[in-house]
Amino acid sequence: MVSRSRSLLTAVAAFVVLVVLWEMAKLLLPADGVSVGGTRLLPRTGDAAMPHVWTVLERLGTPEVAGAGSRTVGAAVASGALFTLGLALGGLVIGGVFGVLLALVMARFGLVQRAALPYVVASQTVPLIAVAPLVAGWGGKIQILGWAWQPWASVMVIAAYLAFFPVAVGMLRGLTSPAKADVELFRSLAAGWWTTLLRLRLPASVPHVVPAVRLAAAAAVVGAIVAEISTGTRGGIGRLIISYAQSATGDPSQMYAAILGAAVLGLVAAAAVGLLDVGLKRYRGSVS
């Protein structure tokens, strides 16, 4: 418990340091930035480029557009972030399940591992920007039992596409991590493949899988945001950042408010994985 509250304290302190640095930069550096011979080394620090932290926070409470009945920026950011979080977590679950299943098949059949692993790695070198319109394009032609493919489903699939990779690799590593002696012990006990999986390989894989899922959660959030942008899906924080960015010259704090929302989103996703870590604590010790 002590270490947990300490790590929370450290996180808060890091955030405070970030805010202080931001404001110090505004205070100490010239508003036009630092240029040497026409090359800009440090960015502008004026209010148009770097609004004050409190201006950004203030903007969260004011209406999105002038006029009555408009929702506040805060409400827009929160609903966008929540929408994207849902898609990212959905993608994490789909990608996680797929990654685990893939790792199990690869661990069971050496041939599948040798055949599939290069493609698994290659899948991540394809630029996401290229994949996203493809998925959206294919999706538009799909109808499953009368259910027409929705744009958000493409976003979830792309998030899953990014999330499955670390899970598959981490899980495979974990499943093959038990020492030869441990595997032979199970063999001497006449334990079958499933029993060995349940009693040895799965518990032994936890220390490898938990960090992998943490990576996957971050990847799913990034994937969901980028996919929203490149497929033009409405309702999420990705779209919000783009539309706010278009008015950034006149209203920079609005865009930063959306970016803040995206950062909080990432933290929430990471915290969700942290819960997993707490639940699986007893398995964190490594096999001697």
Added chain:
Amino acid sequence: MSAVELAGLEKWFGAVHALDGIDLTIDDGEFVSLIGPSGCGKSTLLRVVADLEQPTGGTALVAGKSPRQARVDQEYGIAFQAAGLLEWRTVAENVELPLQVHGMGRAQRRARAAELLELVGLADFAGSRPGQLSGGMQQRVAIARALAPSPRLLLMDEPFGALDEMTRERMQAELLRLARETGAAVLFVTHSIPEAAVLSDRVVVMSPRPGRITEIIGGCRPGPRIGDIRDIGDIGDIGDIGDIGDIDDVRESTAFFEAITAVRESLRKAHS
């Protein structure tokens, strides 16, 4: 019936002749050590008995069955040099593992694990994690685990190899007591001449390339466990046997030194 019967056993690893014409019978309740230089096939021999390796030729019977059937029926328990305890299980849960794998009920295996931990003197550590135990204690847990299904045969591959000398001697006494109390036969692989001499009814001396049995020496260990005495020296002055405390007397007896000398000479002969 014998615990182990090997006849004309052969094992090739590619072009390497690991075991050549091994004939060996181990009676029920008998303690037999395998000793020899690295590469003499002593571990391979144990692994064939455990059905972790398949022989290339000859026959092997464990408890009157094929090694495979004996493994499935849990006729033997096994302990390696590394204790190999599962870190995420408590000490008691580690001991329960073989019983759990074979579908014994929770309450029943709890009781059995408690009984075994009592036997190895670790009853107070049932709820501890393996990482909290010393090396010797971990090895005792591994032995308790091997004994959990009440096997007729205990296979041990240098189980005390990583322990310090004092712990090692204590563990040897402990193992002898356990073997006597459970009536299990033991096949024990070791590098240590004194260890083989102090523990065994018979010491099997092996030589490498190809792996062969060069000599079988009756040990000095007092106490006829299965009827006849197979000693080489005079054990007349050791006195009455049966109590486990006598192992330290054995270590100081003439018979013990004679057995050591016999094993050492046999090893030297095999090596030259």
